[in-house]
Amino acid sequence: MKTIIFLLQKEFRQIRRNKTILPIIFVMPIIQLLILVHATTFEIKNAKLCIVDQDMSNSSQRLVHQLEGSSFFKVTGSTHSFEDAKLELDKGRADMIVYIPVDFSNELIREKKTTIQLIPNAINANVATLTFTYAANVIADFNKDIVAEWAGNILPSPIKTIHTEARFWYNPELNYKWYMFPGIMVILITMIGMFISGLNLVREKEIGTSEQLNVTPMKKYHFIVGKLLPFLIIGLFELILATTIGNLAFGVPLVGSIWVLLAFTFVYLLVVLGIGLFISTMAETQQQMMFIGFFAVIVFILLSGIFTPTESMPVWVQKFNIINPLSYFMRVIRMVMLKGSGFANLIPEFVSLSIYAVIILGLATWRYRKTA
């Protein structure tokens, strides 16, 4: 026990003495958190439309007005040739072409049915689909209007309708910041935890002080605990700090219990620090540690479902996520903060993370060679 306390003293002294590392641990993540949380929206406003109206009739102009009137769209160009419109799309000055063919209004009157073409820039498939859906909705409204106007009195029977009422629980205003804030916070804590703990150990190797530690009588697990605890404390402190800031700056609620959150953070940090230590036992230089850490973190992040829904990922990813600590914690932190899920709802995640922590710390201790 005494050994560990001495080791802790040494680590904390080193961290405190290192003037450059503290801002990196505390200031950089918090600043990023405050800025980046604004960036994460799929919400579409003012999608740029380029209109190709070859019909130039009353109806086609009304349709254009209707599109323009919706808050999603902004008409930034109109031409008569499709080629010109394609050029606008190429130059990025338009997000979608609305192509109204010559016969538009004639067909509408003659055959009661006519088509127009919507051509979104689909490089970002998600945005393209949303843009198209919005436009299709506007057109559907327009259809209702013209039905009412032109054919309203000859309807054979009252129209059957389904009235839908959509309610958004836990986040009624669909504030994406509430959603992203916990996610980005978790990522930053993960990066800091994994990199700092990993680098710390490799650094001792690289500058040769690990040899000095190796000849001391302390046990392997003393060493691991000594390397683990300081960063565990820093990580927990950082989470509390970030949660407070999130609440003050963005009103991100903490519906659930802070104790549940802390309990999970504790276990999660054990896993992350364990991974950091484990990587560092395999790396010879800080650079190697950094590269492997980078690889692990970015795979964990993008497959965890923070930005894109996991449901649509293939089965093997969902299997992979069993060893992705971020995917557990991401789910947990959102559930606790936004939905107020209690510990009882989260037992499976807690058990998984605990087992994970035991295994990874075991591996790290086993891989750490006092003799090497």
Next chain:
Amino acid sequence: MKRFLSFVKKEFHHIFRDVRSLIIIFGIPVAEILIFGFAINTDLKDARIAILDKSKDATTQRITNKLLSSGYFILEKNLVSDTEIDAIFKQGKVREIIIFESNFGANFEKEGKAEIQLIFDASQPNTANMLNGYTQGILTDFVMKENQFGSQNMSIIPTVRMFYNPNLKSVFMFVPGTMALILILISALMTSITITREKELGTMEVLLGSPLRPIQIILGKVTPYLILSLVNVATILFLAYYVFGLPIQGSLLLLVAECTLFILLSLSLGILISTLSKTMQQAMLISMVGLMMPSMLLSGFIFPVENMPKILYYFSAIMPPRWFIEILKNVMIKGVGFTYIWKETLILVVMTFIFIAISIKKFKIRLE
């Protein structure tokens, strides 16, 4: 010149001696492109829903079938009472709950009016929004078909043509993004520690004592990494083209030239970080923690910059990946020529010069 060449040679020796790092440097892009190319899909399918059917009649059954056969939804559970809703959301699997009012079918057929309530787990707002769109679309379609006189209605039918990416593949967005991310992070990380390493190991004195000028030292550090990164570009393009069928519509030469420019920029950014930091640890943490998330989120990689708040939109202008991703999309996917991307290219060139200029100015020829 000869002096410079032997310095470059020395740097190459350093790099090739560390086989493990080399494997990692070349392995990361391959693994990452493959994983993300196969795994990430931005559209939503198979969302889990629960249904609370208070009516249980033929109409609700038909609507349910229509919803479930759309491919967007999987039925997780049939609920029997309102009180279950909170609990099922708290377990975290179900994203949407559909509630049919009692006597739904009768109301719909006789009075022509029936109520459905949709409740979303909006702790994930983007998903909730999309699901709402899908559900409403399916319901609208159902109602349209139910009103048999539908064929006599006047209607405008929008047809869609997904330009540049007719099959709506997510790789079209992910390959350029991942490429920018990998290049900037690996390049910056590699160079950011070169100078600090010399400082920390004490060999900086030797280097400063040599007749090499600062610009030569910096260029000598950059050249080997430029070559390594170009190999990475080739691998990424190869995989993107042959494995994921991403087109290279524009000129390959232009594409490679732009990639070279971006690598140079990232390397000089690394050098800049390197001259500003005292230890390797500091340099690495700044380049990793400082660059990773901003490059991912402020570059248009995942979230379009156009949708961001105005301030952030302008702020994203200082992120090099934003311009590079724009260039990649233009050259690879749209297939346009240099005249369309000269502005972005110019911005990258200017940024590179600024980084190099500051590095040379900050490069201390004396040790403290």
